Amino acid sequence: MRRIRANAIAILTVAWILGTFYYLWQDNKPHATPSSVSQPRAAGGRSHGQRVSAGRLEIHRDDRTIPLISCLSHRTEHPGQVIGHFDEKAYLSRKQLKPGEDPYREHAFNLQESDRLGSERAIRDTRHYRCASITFDADLPPTSVIITFHNEARSTLLRTVKSVLLRSPPPLIQEIILVDDFSADPQDCQLLTEIPKVRCLRNGRREGLIRSRVRGANAASASILTFLDSHCEVNTDWLQPMIQRVKEDHTRVVSPIIDVISLDNFAYLAASADLRGGFDWSLHFKWEQIPIEQKMARTDPTQPIRTPVIAGGIFVMDKKWFNHLGQYDTHMDIWGGENFELSFRVWMCGGSLEILPCSRVGHVFRKRHPYDFPEGNALTYIKNTRRAAEVWMDDYKQYYYAARPSAQGKSFGSISDRLALRRKLNCNSFRWYLENVYPELKIPEQEAVSSVLKQGGLCFESHGTDSVGLGECKGSGSNRPQSQKWTLVEPLIRQQDLCLAITGFITGSKVKLEPCNQKEPRQKWRPKGPALQHMVSGLCLDSQSPAGPPAITQCRPQLASQSWEPQLAT
Ligand code: UD2
Ligand code: MN
Numbered sequence: 001m002r003r004i005r006a007n008a009i010a011i012l013t014v015a016w017i018l019g020t021f022y023y024l025w026q027d028n029k030p031h032a033t034p035s036s037v038s039q040p041r042a043a044g045g046r047s048h049g050q051r052v053s054a055g056r057l058e059i060h061r062d063d064r065t066i067p068l069i070s071c072l073s074h075r076t077e078h079p080g081q082v083i084g085h086f087d088e089k090a091y092l093s094r095k096q097l098k099p100g101e102d103p104y105r106e107h108a109f110n111l112q113e114s115d116r117l118g119s120e121r122a123i124r125d126t127r128h129y130r131c132a133s134i135t136f137d138a139d140l141p142p143t144s145v146i147i148t149f150h151n152e153a154r155s156t157l158l159r160t161v162k163s164v165l166l167r168s169p170p171p172l173i174q175e176i177i178l179v180d181d182f183s184a185d186p187q188d189c190q191l192l193t194e195i196p197k198v199r200c201l202r203n204g205r206r207e208g209l210i211r212s213r214v215r216g217a218n219a220a221s222a223s224i225l226t227f228l229d230s231h232c233e234v235n236t237d238w239l240q241p242m243i244q245r246v247k248e249d250h251t252r253v254v255s256p257i258i259d260v261i262s263l264d265n266f267a268y269l270a271a272s273a274d275l276r277g278g279f280d281w282s283l284h285f286k287w288e289q290i291p292i293e294q295k296m297a298r299t300d301p302t303q304p305i306r307t308p309v310i311a312g313g314i315f316v317m318d319k320k321w322f323n324h325l326g327q328y329d330t331h332m333d334i335w336g337g338e339n340f341e342l343s344f345r346v347w348m349c350g351g352s353l354e355i356l357p358c359s360r361v362g363h364v365f366r367k368r369h370p371y372d373f374p375e376g377n378a379l380t381y382i383k384n385t386r387r388a389a390e391v392w393m394d395d396y397k398q399y400y401y402a403a404r405p406s407a408q409g410k411s412f413g414s415i416s417d418r419l420a421l422r423r424k425l426n427c428n429s430f431r432w433y434l435e436n437v438y439p440e441l442k443i444p445e446q447e448a449v450s451s452v453l454k455q456g457g458l459c460f461e462s463h464g465t466d467s468v469g470l471g472e473c474k475g476s477g478s479n480r481p482q483s484q485k486w487t488l489v490e491p492l493i494r495q496q497d498l499c500l501a502i503t504g505f506i507t508g509s510k511v512k513l514e515p516c517n518q519k520e521p522r523q524k525w526r527p528k529g530p531a532l533q534h535m536v537s538g539l540c541l542d543s544q545s546p547a548g549p550p551a552i553t554q555c556r557p558q559l560a561s562q563s564w565e566p567q568l569a570t
Contacts, residue, residue, distance in 0.1 A: 144220030312339030337384030
């Protein structure tokens, strides 16, 4: 009896050991392929498929199951629901590159590569790792996405639209408004309306991107506007940071970091996170490093970057604020300059511009325009930037004209409605903008040519650090002493850092040298024939007599004592 019991225990022990081994062996078998994941197995309710769908997970399997779930939810939930049953193959196949055709000709990027990529490729999440842990309000408002285009390639346009639908939380996308700016084929736009949320507006004639965007904005039904170019790919969680910032303060106009999609092979490349938008006096946009003091102060790489201007194509703005600030200058044509006009207006009229490092959008930057400009590229850019300069830059527009002499005399239409807008909005001056937003933009040093101021055979000269008088002319060219070299850059008569100033505003007041200050009324002069007139008192520089100390007296330019003949000193 005892023997039978011992045998039974031994058999049970062996069975238990064998059972355990079998169990572990089953568990270590390679995973089923995703296609077999949904096929439940009967035994013991331990099918992989049931684990995923019913969520009955065993702790020691978690690390393997979680990526499977996220992959599944991405693959099966998203495309079907947000893209619908759009016949993508048919859409793309109607516009294929013909054998031997130059793939760059029509769009100024490699169309062959773009077509080959498909519309749903994965791209690298280029954000700083800390961005992934930022949370957003649960009740962010939805946005209308506005994409204007003229003869865009179908594959890039479709990828732009699909990336928006696939990489945005669906409730945040109210609609995608495509504004077809009179492209050759109306179907490029029209066919895309089969995709849920996509609307298409077609211009009856070519309007340019500025008026097209205004049309899109007017048609938008959401309270927040999001503008995109037609050859973009938005990246992970691109939208929430922008909507969050605008929700917190409707006067903020925000843009993402714009990553680079190679125009040759369509590789998605991360852009530097230390850049902001800047420009030179010719109103040429450029990316520039954040000023060093600001860089040092940035302890949190997820924080917004204040930017003097935006690149122009990709930004989010409250719709009411867009309308309140006067939308865009709709007398600007085709392309260019509207980003300066918008940027100056936003800053000068009470808003701000930011780049948000936790929002990333890729864009195909091109080297040339693939489309025509009915009035010519250069003239259009000049017209648009001239309008921006004339309306917003006050006296500083002189530096724009100095940097772009060809702009003078070119027509730019009437700006009275924009000037009225500026008055109505009670905007700050351009000087305020330079001092508060873009102090790094330096006022150009005007060509400083040094001259001698001759009177009779004598030369106007400095004595010591502050007094002046007439003296025998000495040397010539580079041998001439510094004390006899003057630079006349209106309104200053300058010798190095010292400037000629009057000591009183009445006739007979003596003149002297003092540290230059452009704003000091006592230092302001202008030429009046051969004489030099003090601008505020209206009196003229007079040597009185060769021996007497110079002073200001009533202007009589015919007097020898008031006649100064500037001659080049070098
Ligand atoms: C940049 C901006 C662009 C715009 C421009 C200055 C980015 C990424 N891009 O130039 O949005 O602010 O600077 O004006 O910041 N388009 C039309 N009608 C036209 C011409 C163009 O709808 O007559 C469309 C075009 O298809 C594209 C968008 O406007 O979707 C911008 O044109 P672009 O891509 O040639 O400009 P880009 O990126 O060189
Ligand atoms: Mn573009």
